[in-house]
Amino acid sequence: MSSPSLLSSLPIPITIIIFTIFLIKRLIFTPSTTTTHKNLPPSPQTFPVLGNLHQLGLYPHRTLQRLAQHHGPLMLLHFGSRPVLVASSADAAREIMKTHDVVFSNRPKLNMAHKLLYQARDVSTAPYGEYWRQMRSICVLQLLSPKRVHSFRSVREEETALLTAGTMVMTNAWAIGRDPNLWDQPEEFQPERFLDSEVDFKGNEHFQLIPFGAGRRGCPGIPFAMTSNELVLANLVHKFDWVLPGGAKGDDLDTRECLGLTIHRKVPLLAIARPRLTR
């Protein structure tokens, strides 16, 4: 007669618990696709159902930057079941926004856009296609052209060999803007670094600075934004001296960020304007 195995000698609930732990471990520690899936960009380990969502934390731009340092400038994550390709270098951004921008010109379907923006009928969330093309050309030619701004005065889908159709793409412009391979002392505020520099912010050739995005879904409001920004900034600097309340200095500022539609200051900047020009 054979002796009973260790498992069969245990009470049933304990056997079930051990089996469940074993299953969960197998599911949780699915190996990274860095080495297992040929032709796919590297991926961090995924968690069942959540994918990589649980890893994003409060500051996804920072988490993605850290993951990219480990897995490379083009990596594949999963937000739940949705594959998400994350670009974290200027070269990767160029591939997506210039070389293959037809393929990546759609927008994700967002409930918010359908509910608030007339079934995503506005130009920024409209799916890539004829309707978007017409809206965009009205914007660019009729509303936002340099001439018009000045006058105010006062898919075709190609499938790539690597990715599943429907893969969402995120370009981490924040991480690219801090890439030490591209910028000298990236965390330092040195506006003079742009003097006599070829880098511009329009995303035409230089993808290391892309505040307006780039490619066919890039921001059409650049002339409008730059004209308004320059005017407002020039007036604020020219007409006022600025100090911090209570004699505080720049180093005293709390510069932590906060996540929202865009990343913004966690603690609002309070500054006192002292007029220095009398009319």
Ligand code: HEM
């Ligand atoms: C400093 C100011 C601005 C910044 C930093 C900015 C930035 C951006 C960015 C990052 C995008 C997404 C680009 C992409 O997906 O690749 C975008 C799209 C867009 N922006 Fe701006 N923008 C600014 C001002 C404006 C202004 C003033 C207007 C219009 C009056 C405007 C109209 C649009 C539109 C319509 C889109 C969607 C384009 C499309 O999906 O085809 N933006 N902007």
